[in-house]
Amino acid sequence: MSSTIENNIAKLRQRIAQAAQKYGRNPDHITLLAVSKTRGADEIAQAVAAGIDQVGENYLQEALDKMDNCRHLPVCWHFIGPIQSNKTRAIAERFDWVESVDRLKIAQRLSDQRPPHLPPLNICLQVNISGEASKSGVPPDQLMALADAVALLPQLRLRGLMAIPLATQDEKLQRQAFAAMFVLYQELQARFPGADCLSMGMSADMEMAIAEGSNWVRIGTDLFGPRAANHSAANTPL
Numbered sequence: 001m002s003s004t005i006e007n008n009i010a011k012l013r014q015r016i017a018q019a020a021q022k023y024g025r026n027p028d029h030i031t032l033l034a035v036s037k038t039r040g041a042d043e044i045a046q047a048v049a050a051g052i053d054q055v056g057e058n059y060l061q062e063a064l065d066k067m068d069n070c071r072h073l074p075v076c077w078h079f080i081g082p083i084q085s086n087k088t089r090a091i092a093e094r095f096d097w098v099e100s101v102d103r104l105k106i107a108q109r110l111s112d113q114r115p116p117h118l119p120p121l122n123i124c125l126q127v128n129i130s131g132e133a134s135k136s137g138v139p140p141d142q143l144m145a146l147a148d149a150v151a152l153l154p155q156l157r158l159r160g161l162m163a164i165p166l167a168t169q170d171e172k173l174q175r176q177a178f179a180a181m182f183v184l185y186q187e188l189q190a191r192f193p194g195a196d197c198l199s200m201g202m203s204a205d206m207e208m209a210i211a212e213g214s215n216w217v218r219i220g221t222d223l224f225g226p227r228a229a230n231h232s233a234a235n236t237p238l
């Protein structure tokens with residue numbers, strides 16, 4: 001019997017394929033990242049059994065406990081939450097990707113603290129594309145200066161951009177924000193051809209993100225089911 005998570009993943013793959021078809025994208029170029037905040041190791045294992053190999057976590061301590069229970073699973077771990085500077089060492093040691101870098105001090109610490117026997121840490125810069133005071137992210141007009149500095153750090157690999165636009169049901173507004181991200185992404189790629197990742201789109205706005213060029217969608221709710229209310233807001237510190 002197939003599990004709910006397995007069914008949800010099948011539906012998400014269908015949604016990705018349909019959006020790709022509609023907007024002229026290659027579905028093979030869109031990776032589904034499972035956002036597992038508040039979820040248990042058993043649920044991650046079910047997702048992996050259904051083909052997931054990229055997992056995103058927001059809260060360090062929660063992630064570390066889970067990672068210990070998921071050691072046997074072949075997954076890449078992405079840190080996608082706000083980063084306090086006293087948490088960078090564990091992030092540098094345990095994660096494969098960090099998608100929420102928005103200032104140089106954090107990037108420097110991650111590079112310094114990345115163990116030399118590990119490959120460079122993959123980095124996406126988080127952009128505050130909707131200019132929300134409550135949200136993390138570098139303002140768009142400071143992005144390229146940050147990218148230039150991050151690209152020089154030896155133990156990091158600048159891979160692209162991440163954004164969490166203003167939550168809205170209005171597809172036109174969703175699409176505007178994602179389109180603005182795509183412009184920044186192209187600018188980044190012109191400077192750094194190795195940057196190949198545009199991480200945008202969550203359960204409620206995945207289609208519009210795909211329409212505007214996302215190649216990583218980060219899905220929690222529509223993959224694992226609804227979260228408890230105090231965990232519902234994306235990317236906010238506990």
Ligand SMILES: *Cc1c(COP(=O)(O)O)cnc(C)c1O
Nearest residue numbers: 035202203218219220221234235
């Ligand atoms: C929680 C979260 C997601 C997933 O959001 P859903 O709406 O549950 O799909 C994606 N990205 C980040 C940064 C998050 O914090």
